[in-house]
Amino acid sequence: MDKTEKLLEVSGLRVTFKTHGGEVNAVRDVSFSMNKGETLAIVGESGCGKSVTAKSIMRLIPEHIGKIAGGSVMFKGKDLAKLPEKEMREIRGKEISMIFQDAMTSLNPTISIGEQIMEGIIRHQKVGKSEARRQAVEILTLVGIANPESRLKQYLHQFSGGMRQRIMIAIALVCRPSILIADEPTTALDVTIQAQIIDLFKSIQQKTGVSIIIITHDLGVVAKIADRVNVMYAGKVVESGPVQDIFYNPQHPYTKGLLASMPRLDADRSIPLSPIPGTPPDLFAPPLGCAFAARCDYALEVCRNYQPAESNVHGKHSVSCWLQDPRAKKMLAAMQAPTGT
Amino acid sequence: MLSFVFRRFISMIVTLWLIITVTFFLMHAVPGSPFEKEGKALNETVAQNLNAYYNLDKPLFVQYGLYLQKLVQFDLGPSTANSADTVNKMIARGFPVSFQLGLIAVLFAIISGVGLGVIAALRHNRLIDYAAMIIAVLGISIPSFVVAPLLIKYLAVEWKLLPTATWGSWQHVVMPALALAFGPIAIIARLTRTNMLEVLTQEYIETAKAKGLKPATIVIKHALRNAILPVVTLLGALIANVLTGSFVIEKIFAIPGMGKYFVAGIINRDYSVIMGTTVFYSALLIFLMFVVDVLYGIIDPRIKLHRKESEG
Numbered sequence: 001m002d003k004t005e006k007l008l009e010v011s012g013l014r015v016t017f018k019t020h021g022g023e024v025n026a027v028r029d030v031s032f033s034m035n036k037g038e039t040l041a042i043v044g045e046s047g048c049g050k051s052v053t054a055k056s057i058m059r060l061i062p063e064h065i066g067k068i069a070g071g072s073v074m075f076k077g078k079d080l081a082k083l084p085e086k087e088m089r090e091i092r093g094k095e096i097s098m099i100f101q102d103a104m105t106s107l108n109p110t111i112s113i114g115e116q117i118m119e120g121i122i123r124h125q126k127v128g129k130s131e132a133r134r135q136a137v138e139i140l141t142l143v144g145i146a147n148p149e150s151r152l153k154q155y156l157h158q159f160s161g162g163m164r165q166r167i168m169i170a171i172a173l174v175c176r177p178s179i180l181i182a183d184e185p186t187t188a189l190d191v192t193i194q195a196q197i198i199d200l201f202k203s204i205q206q207k208t209g210v211s212i213i214i215i216t217h218d219l220g221v222v223a224k225i226a227d228r229v230n231v232m233y234a235g236k237v238v239e240s241g242p243v244q245d246i247f248y249n250p251q252h253p254y255t256k257g258l259l260a261s262m263p264r265l266d267a268d269r270s271i272p273l274s275p276i277p278g279t280p281p282d283l284f285a286p287p288l289g290c291a292f293a294a295r296c297d298y299a300l301e302v303c304r305n306y307q308p309a310e311s312n313v314h315g316k317h318s319v320s321c322w323l324q325d326p327r328a329k330k331m332l333a334a335m336q337a338p339t340g341t
Numbered sequence: 342m343l344s345f346v347f348r349r350f351i352s353m354i355v356t357l358w359l360i361i362t363v364t365f366f367l368m369h370a371v372p373g374s375p376f377e378k379e380g381k382a383l384n385e386t387v388a389q390n391l392n393a394y395y396n397l398d399k400p401l402f403v404q405y406g407l408y409l410q411k412l413v414q415f416d417l418g419p420s421t422a423n424s425a426d427t428v429n430k431m432i433a434r435g436f437p438v439s440f441q442l443g444l445i446a447v448l449f450a451i452i453s454g455v456g457l458g459v460i461a462a463l464r465h466n467r468l469i470d471y472a473a474m475i476i477a478v479l480g481i482s483i484p485s486f487v488v489a490p491l492l493i494k495y496l497a498v499e500w501k502l503l504p505t506a507t508w509g510s511w512q513h514v515v516m517p518a519l520a521l522a523f524g525p526i527a528i529i530a531r532l533t534r535t536n537m538l539e540v541l542t543q544e545y546i547e548t549a550k551a552k553g554l555k556p557a558t559i560v561i562k563h564a565l566r567n568a569i570l571p572v573v574t575l576l577g578a579l580i581a582n583v584l585t586g587s588f589v590i591e592k593i594f595a596i597p598g599m600g601k602y603f604v605a606g607i608i609n610r611d612y613s614v615i616m617g618t619t620v621f622y623s624a625l626l627i628f629l630m631f632v633v634d635v636l637y638g639i640i641d642p643r644i645k646l647h648r649k650e651s652e653g
Contacts, residue, residue, distance in 0.1 A: 058551060060550055060551060089553045089554075090553065091553070092551055092552065093551060093552035093553035093554075094553055097551065097552075098551040100544055100547065100551075105543065105544040105545065106545055106547070106548045107545055108545040108548075108549070108563050108567070109567070109641070109642075109643060110566050110567055110641050110642060110643075111562070112642075119552065119554065119562075120552040120553070120554075123552065123553060123554055123558075124553060155642045155643065157642075157643050168548075171548070171552065172551075
């Protein structure tokens, strides 16, 4: 698969929410692009803005409280951030689909599964019921559900957790979108089912060539599925690059911290997990400098007062950190020397 | 499903029997008799003869047994106050009128109540929402016997839009139906609004949006179906309200329905009429509750399944 054709380009995206406490800057100047057939993972802890970023692409942030305050989302020559709602409805479910974390609550309990799959087909492809049913059976077979014909008449509560997530995926894929956004698709599942769902994503990508944006905080999932990774922290992309670079050559202290806090099967059990101390900053008033500075072991004076610029590490691997500055590298070497002995 | 219907049927019969028994003994515990009008007793021999004719001279339990015996043959007995008339005939005359009025009122209440509730929920915390909820509070607080004279005063007397009272053309239905429906509209609207607000925040609504469905489809197909369930639950009790409320409304609008006979029956101590109308209304209500239960399973498939499971 040719993974060089650019499909989606997000630049300078800013999203704010009005709350009782004031305005929350949930996404602060996020830029990234995505190629056809590629899998992009967005990782980060809860509240870092990864879900909001995804929902902004779909324009699904709650109308009255949230808004896209700036930036653009270019997709097939259109800026989705500024598209009228009516045109956006033609894109949702047809060109870009989204699946959510918990299929149990994300599917309608009182409407049959078949109807929930077919309504998308009928809506976007303007076909009749029998053709819609044929496509629904086909897509259920694709996502690995046995006896699709009889399953169509059933309701959500008659399916297991893994099956529900497969149905969510079927609903999202039924109109053959070019982008599938999966918001924590495996978080609510147990580990064996997680692996099955990840395999399903891979096989579907091979068969349909869909690009996938997967949002997760599970680095295990990222390692298995992603081509590229965006690490987000406090509403910003702090590090971005091919999956091998992020795992084997992480540059941002936050990325390093995330990787270090992952439990390992081969680790000595007497050694506790090493979490990143502290909590993310308050996004009502984002810090002046690097948002991670307060929790960063390597923070410099400059980190607290000035935003770090994005710098290129190698190829497509880039990071926003003051430590990349040549002056900082020198200083760091000096600092680490005494503690190392 | 069959076993469910059968068990429900048994419990319906038991409920009805309890109502009959309690009403029967309560009614006889009230002092006075059908033959004493305003404290003036009849000639003693006449009274004795009448009592004998209506079996009122027998012990209460015997009377009760005789009543049940006739009841299982669907014979509600002759009117005590007017022996030329039977309770069965009264119901046959009055019920179609009451039913028509009640049905129109209930349909009107459901349609406008649900509509108002949905609009209020979609325009949450905006002018329409506040207006709808003010109407709802008024509807809950103002009883129908206050609404009815107000309607008569303005719609009939001052603006002469509708006939004041009695029964006949469709114009006669409007005011009593409005008066009857006013309270239920308010209750349904409030309930629908609350449930809609909750359902609209559910994740499956977001999924529906993510499919690119139109707002109207999302509201009607995905939200309302889930929000309407508590309204359906309420419907049984609400229909009861409308039907019993119609006693008063029928009196106010001089409508020749069941209510007229019921009220006259109580005033005249007409035992068989009191019993007959009570039994009839109870049976009707119990049946409606059953219909609501069945409806429930149709709207929410999960309920159907649980029932099957509990049947084993």
